[in-house]
Amino acid sequence: MNLKDEVAIVGIGQTEFSRGSGRTELDLACEAISAAIEDAGLDVGEIDGLTKYEMDGTLEISLVSALGIPNLRYFGQVGYGGSGQSSVVQMAAMGVATGQCDVAVCYRAMNGRSGLRLGLSRAGERAVGAFAYTDPFGMVSMAQRLGMFARRHMIEYGSTEEQFGHAAVTLRDHAQHNPKAIMYGRPITLEDHQESRMIADPLRLLDCCLESDGAVALVLTRADRAKTLRRKPVYIMSTAQATGPHADGIVFRPSLAVAESPLAARDLYARAGVGPGDVDVAMLYDHFTPFILIGLESFGFCGPGEAGPFVEEGNIRWPHGPLPVNTHGGSHSEAYVHGLTHVAEAVRQLRGTSTAQVDDAEIALVGSSVNQVSSALILRR
């Protein structure tokens, strides 16, 4: 069977995004899920499917107890952090489409600033697997690992730190329209970017996503039922995920100037029956700004090596760019909730309720190019 248009996202919910929630991740998860269910006009007791990030500290059984879910009959976890941005939605959609459940929730709750900080690594443990061949050399953060990709993009295509800076400024500008963004009211200039301190040269502080606390949840159900609910349905046209050769250890891939996301993109467009030119707005995983460029190339919005100038020329900038990207501000300037914020923003765009609304947006793409695995969605109204 083809998943196309069988399942819709009918509810979205989120907590406040902050640098210190002062609450447990379970508390955040419950609030976001309850808000998403309320948004959908459903009852929490109707939830019978749940997909989560393997990295999420909350458990299905804890949520069942806390929320009073009487019969959770489809659940699973997806790995690899932010690459699960679309994988959790895919897993939930598969459950709904095949009748394993009727009302599925995807969520991510994290105290990413006040709790476990993903930008740091901890002392004391020995490095295992492929990381035994990276960590002892001081490669201990994602900025250092992914900076290797940024460098290769610069070497192979002539991309520049200023072009990364243009991506940063664009996302920050988008966040100035979004009062819920952590960086709302804090615009930056290209000079601010160029003067920000080096984290892992060539990556500067203002190339890095936020570390933040918060939770996001989505509610999915069958398309026929979606039409009877209170919100305009957002249909899942296609989903895809991929990983490629030498993915382990992140930096041993055959090319560091591209991600594995072109593999996901190929399936994604074929399953949806549309192409990059049909996409009105894109939400690209932005743990580091160079991955906006790599995402644009991976999902076919530019040719290889063309994304630097594409960004610099304003093509991803709302409202006048032809392909506004991360209109909520993204992980860079709204909040870092492992990219599930991006799916929520794609839904808002297709409902017509974004704070940086693309006129008459019909089709949205969500995609990650994270460099172990990649996942992506095409949604339509």
Place this chain on the structure above:
Amino acid sequence: MTTLGKEFGLPLPLIDVGNQSFWQGTAAGELRLQACEQCGEFRYPPAPACWNCHAMGGTWTAVSGKGFVYSWVIAHHAAHPGAADLVPYNIVIVELEEGPRLVSNLVDCPNEEIEAGLPVEALFEEVSDDVTLPRFRRSGR
């Protein structure tokens, strides 16, 4: 410049039956990688099968230790407690003549002189009782 010296506070590798031959090699001053018995391809990090032809096994074989810089970053932010006294330090990816790429550090080279294609050769630095790391230095062309 700061090099990664003997006061080692960074994560050490977990040595197990799958990778001990590599670490025995570095302790003996050799870079030993698995070569496929069927197709001859080298691989790194160690793995139980060949990525190219999928054959199991492989023969631990000393390689030249010569290669070039493929990519690099300069770590300015100490993302691990053991890096606090080391920043700024370089992390390089070296592509060996035999094909595989290694993550390592370039010693005796100012960070600003690192560039893509820089020819390098391996050297070996003991950092703990059971771990000798392969590092690299510039070599003549």
